[in-house]
Amino acid sequence: DSGVTQTPKHLITATGQRVTLRCSPRSGDLSVYWYQQSLDQGLQFLIQYYNGEERAKGNILERFSAQQFPDLHSELNLSSLELGDSALYFCASSVGNVFLETQYFGPGTRLLVL
Amino acid sequence: AQSVTQLDSQVPVFEEAPVELRCNYSSSVSVYLFWYVQYPNQGLQLLLKYLSGSTLVESINGFEAEFNKSQTSFHLRKPSVHISDTAEYFCAVSLSSGGYQKVTFGTGTKLQVIP
Numbered sequence: 044d045s046g047v048t049q050t051p052k053h054l055i056t057a058t059g060q061r062v063t064l065r066c067s068p069r070s071g072d073l074s075v076y077w078y079q080q081s082l083d084q085g086l087q088f089l090i091q092y093y094n095g096e097e098r099a100k101g102n103i104l105e106r107f108s109a110q111q112f113p114d115l116h117s118e119l120n121l122s123s124l125e126l127g128d129s130a131l132y133f134c135a136s137s138v139g140n141v142f143l144e145t146q147y148f149g150p151g152t153r154l155l156v157l
Numbered sequence: 158a159q160s161v162t163q164l165d166s167q168v169p170v171f172e173e174a175p176v177e178l179r180c181n182y183s184s185s186v187s188v189y190l191f192w193y194v195q196y197p198n199q200g201l202q203l204l205l206k207y208l209s210g211s212t213l214v215e216s217i218n219g220f221e222a223e224f225n226k227s228q229t230s231f232h233l234r235k236p237s238v239h240i241s242d243t244a245e246y247f248c249a250v251s252l253s254s255g256g257y258q259k260v261t262f263g264t265g266t267k268l269q270v271i272p
Binding site for chain 1: 189198199200201202203206208247251258259260262263264265
């Protein structure tokens with residue numbers, strides 16, 4: 044158990060809909076990272092937040108957005124969903140804001156868009 | 158642009174045999190290199206990383222990887238595998254770009270340890 048929690052574990056929705064994925068980092072970690080793992084695109088880094096502010100951006104689509112709240116949990120919002128958004132979405136956390144620090148991954152949220 | 162190539166999508170190996178998982182990268186600037194492991198139905202775990210210094214890095218569970226700049230490789234090795242090593246292994250490359258760190262993952266190699 045990495046100490047990172049993600050909810051929900053599974054999510055099934057329809058095209059055009061909007062969903063919110065939630066992540067709680069390990070106690071004491073200030074950074075949260077979001078990743079997408081799909082059969083088509085493989086594993087991709089989406090975005091990083093550190094202590095409430097956006098720190099680094101990867102291949103995140105404009106239809107996707109994220110935020111980190113004062114209690115340090117983070118939410119990833121996916122809107123206007125397409126079939127290709129079906130994937131496993133991972134959250135990870137680390138202590139500081141340096142990307143090269145060891146990141147601890149959550150179990151993921153599996154999203155299926157029908 | 159950086160890229161990572163894991164040529165082997167699957168590697169079957171007998172228990173207690175040695176294994177090498179290959180990773181090659183391309184980048185015009187200095188990079189940082191990582192190996193992650195993903196056990197079935199779990200998230201990723203960092204196995205080891207190369208940031209600087211000694212080109213040979215080791216993990217606590219017997220894996221090691223060697224950074225070879227001339228061959229742009231970061232192959233992962235273990236002299237004797239266990240059943241519990243069955244998992245998918247991802248190589249990743251990170252570099253600084255525009256004040257941010259960019260990371261690129263390979264497509265993964267599934268290690269199947271056969272009893």
